[in-house]
Amino acid sequence: MIVFFAGSAYDGVAGTDRHLADELATMRPVLYVDPPCSVLTPLLRTRPAAAMRARSMLGPALRQEKSGLWRLVPRVLPGTRRPGMHHVTTRWTRAKVRRAAARLGQPVTAAIATVPDDLLGAVEGVPTMYYVTDDLAAGAELLGLPRRRLLAAERRQAEAADALAVVSPVLKERFAAMGLDAAVVPNGCSPAAYAGVDEAPWPDDVPRFDRPAAGFVGNLNGRVDLDLLEGVADAGHPLLLVGPRDASCPAERFAALTARPDVVWTGMRPHTELPRYLRAIAVGLTPYVLNDFNRASFPLKTLEYLAAGRAVVSTALPATDWLREDAEGAALVRAESSREAFVKAVGDELAASAEHGRAEPGKAEQSMAGRRRAYAARHDWKYRAREIADLLDQVGGPRDSGDQARPGR
Structure with a gap:
């Protein structure tokens, strides 16, 4: 069994942790460990984030979420992140x-955090992996945690x-400056979910x-540039x-x-419902503020938009450059950072979508939508899970008998 120490609750907004753990669970049993939760959380459910965590607190601490995957919700004392108390x-x-591992009776063969x-x-005694999905130190203010403490913990x-392993080339360079070699395993998507x-x-x-609409799917937080969304609405x-x-x-x-x-906000919706919402848009938006935290990220939403065949307009992040073109050189993502250029790109893509909608339906697979889907299919989470499993293999981790080929970028 692989123990997976996650940075987000399993029933929260589906991100890297959940997608990767779900796919690993098709290869080996997985124990998904939620972030520790204070026993007082259910009393604070008037706060949106606390209300989400309260749902987790109401069920058993150890539960099976799906075949091959169990989830542990560690209930701990209040003040989980206060100095001293975090130890x-x-x-x-x-x-x-x-x-929990003893109760499940599954031998632990690896641990990922x-x-x-x-x-x-x-x-003890099993191969371990640290998989870095964000530049936490750069996001210390957003997370409300001391930067120095995050830096020290991350290095240890x-x-x-x-x-x-890291999610982006920017993070690889950051760890290289510390003298540490990291493998780049970017985020993926689930093409079959959007077929x-x-x-x-x-x-x-x-x-x-x-008329064709633009859309944003994900956490609406300080990482998002509201000025760009306001520009699209304006x-x-x-x-x-x-x-x-x-x-x-x-x-x-x-x-x-x-x-x-003309602006509709639905609030949080289950990840399984996202295809319905992506049906309602023609252009997906990744309007991130240009700061060190976002530059080191690899937004999931960009690949999910492509998997749905949608046009994408993003701010100019390194991950956007990595996904900019397919093998034939077709531009898959428009990258603009100024408000004027971003809004113009959205308008251009919406107009192109309206024109494509009037095109002959039989040529769908030759369209840009077909090329976007084909490109996204090369970034399936099953390939990312295989990369993680291969890295664990190299240090003595669990092996799987499957012989899936892993496509290159």
Whole structure:
């Protein structure tokens, strides 16, 4: 069994941790360990984030989520991140993981962590991996944690792990400056989930727009450039926003944006429902603020838009450059960072979508939508899981008898 120490709750917004763990579970049993949760969380459910975690607290601490995957919700004392108290939280979590593994009766063969907390030693004598999915130190203010503490914890974790993997080339360079070699394993997508997006039922909470719409799917937080979303709305384009709003997203500006007649905000929706919402848009948006935290990221949403055959307009992130063109040189993602250029790119793609909609249906596979889907298929999560498994193999981790080829970029 692989113990997977995640940075997000399994039933939260589906991100790297959940997608990767789900795919690994098709190869080996997985114990997915949620971030530690205070026993007082259910009392704070008036706060959006606490309300989400409260749902997790209501069920058993150890539960089976799907075939081959169990989930542990470590319930710990309040003040989980306070100085000094975070060491107690870590010790409690490690003990709870050992008890859960013993209860399941599954031999632990490897441990993976996407957080810098000292958790990989919870089960001794197995190969370990630190998989870095964000530049946590650069996002210290957004996370509300001390930068110095994050830097120290991250370095300790990277040096202690048997294998080190990162989600982007920017993160690889960052660890190289520390003298540490990291393998780049980018985010992926689930192409099969979006195969029937154009025939998916129209979402009940979204009106049928009278012209092509742009959309954003994901966490609405301080990473998102509201100025770009406001620019799209100012230009008169219908805008669909799907995802929870975090406190770091300015409340008044966001309320004013979502009050506009052609802007629809649904709040958080299950990941399994996303094809329905992507059916309602023609252009997917990745409007991230240009800072060190975002430059080191690899936005999941960009690949998911492509898997759905949608045009993509993003700010100019290194990950965007990595995904810019397919093998034939077709531009798959428009990258613009100024408000004027971003809004113009959105308008151009919406106009192109309207024109393609009038094209002969029989030529769909030759269209840009078909090329986007074909490109996204090369970045299936099953290939990312295989890369992680291969890295664990190299340090003595679990082996799987499958012989899937892994395509290159």
